[in-house]
Amino acid sequence: MDPQExxxxxxxxxxxxxxxxxxxAGEFNARAYAQRLEWLAPYGAKALFAAGxxxxxxxxxxxxxxxxxxxxxxxxxxxxxxxAGAGGPTRFAIQCAQAxxxxxxxxxxxxxxxxxxxxxxxxxxxxQQVCDSVSLGVVVYNRNVCRLTPQSxxxxxxxxxxxxxxxxxxxxxxxxxxxxxxxxDRLAYLGGLATAEVYAAAYKALGTPVYSSAVFNFIxxxxxxxxxxxxxxxxxxxxxxxxxxxxxxxxIRNRGPGYAVSIVKAGARLVGRDAGPVRAPLTDLKPExxxxxxxxxxxxxxx
Numbered sequence: 487m488d489p490q491e492x493x494x495x496x497x498x499x500x501x502x503x504x505x506x507x508x509x510x511a512g513e514f515n516a517r518a519y520a521q522r523l524e525w526l527a528p529y530g531a532k533a534l535f536a537a538g539x540x541x542x543x544x545x546x547x548x549x550x551x552x553x554x555x556x557x558x559x560x561x562x563x564x565x566x567x568x569x570a571g572a573g574g575p576t577r578f579a580i581q582c583a584q585a586x587x588x589x590x591x592x593x594x595x596x597x598x599x600x601x602x603x604x605x606x607x608x609x610x611x612x613x614q615q616v617c618d619s620v621s622l623g624v625v626v627y628n629r630n631v632c633r634l635t636p637q638s639x640x641x642x643x644x645x646x647x648x649x650x651x652x653x654x655x656x657x658x659x660x661x662x663x664x665x666x667x668x669x670x671d672r673l674a675y676l677g678g679l680a681t682a683e684v685y686a687a688a689y690k691a692l693g694t695p696v697y698s699s700a701v702f703n704f705i706x707x708x709x710x711x712x713x714x715x716x717x718x719x720x721x722x723x724x725x726x727x728x729x730x731x732x733x734x735x736x737x738i739r740n741r742g743p744g745y746a747v748s749i750v751k752a753g754a755r756l757v758g759r760d761a762g763p764v765r766a767p768l769t770d771l772k773p774e775x776x777x778x779x780x781x782x783x784x785x786x787x788x789x
Contacts, residue, residue, distance in 0.1 A: 487567060487592040489623030493650040495567055495592075496625070496674040498695070499532030500713040502702035503540035505754055506554060508762035514550045515762060516557050522759060523561040529706040531566060532696075534558070535595050537582075538571040540700050540747055543597060545765040548578070552585040559590045569625065573597030576612045580619040593623040595653065598632040606638045610645075617646035625651030627678060636661075636668040643672050653678040657685065659692070666693045680746040681739065683709075683732050686716045687724060700746070701735070703761075704753035705788045731782055738775050744768040749779060756780045757788060 507518035536558035570586030653676040677697030702709035715723035
């Protein structure tokens with residue numbers, strides 16, 4: 487899949503970040519991971535982000551990363567495109583992107599570089615070096631310490647033909663509007679805030695109808711139902727699901743730092759798709775929190 491073909495895929499439909507399966511000792515469980523992807527693939531996501539944020543990219547080492555991407559590509563070949571997460575220090579991000587290309591992934595999602603602050607010139611250099619290292623289409627994730635201006639994106643778009651997407655995880659409406667108005671159809675635009683369903687209608691109005699769903703990991707039917715409700719401007723269905731599931735879900739998610747990942751792993755466990763524990767420094771939900779989540783899932787009828 488060349489970069490422009492990937493851009494077309496990312497211009498319409500629901501996306502998701504599969505969890506990464508760990509065993510009881512915290513080691514990557516390749517068999518369970520392949521089974522997870524085989525289960526999710528038929529539900530209708532346009533692409534899956536392997537080793538992304540919900541997949542705990544930040545906890546992976548250089549040895550297991552290529553194994554995870556290869557397992558995802560093998561499990562989903564001919565079914566759904568795999569976009570590989572890459573990030574961290576520039577040289578490590580390049581190693582990840584190149585490993586993803588060797589494994590046969592269809593694209594790269596460039597996650598933030600972590601920890602240190604950087605000016606716009608540094609961000610441009612970082613992203614350009616990763617783009618230049620592969621022929622795959624690259625989507626940049628605007629989040630945390632990676633906060634690009636419209637002007638920086640224009641420079642990158644000129645220098646990097648394979649930069650084909652912009653994923654927003656900041657939620658600054660003014661910034662998002664200015665980026666969209668400046669860049670137009672040069673990029674595919676993806677909503678990437680945690681529990682993106684809560685913001686989906688607003689982002690659609692900004693020209694960003696595509697988003698990634700974390701809850702697709704454990705309630706894929708509901709995730710697709712909500713996406714179609716947004717696409718069809720079905721506010722009645724949106725409001726019902728927001729009221730009955732997503733807002734109570736947020737109340738649980740917001741109780742602990744890192745729960746945006748932990749609650750998804752808890753949800754998978756509750757529907758019989760256990761992905762193992764989260765890795766430190768994240769912590770799993772408390773038993774009473776998991777029970778509250780279970781009650782919300784049972785109401786949806788997906789268990």
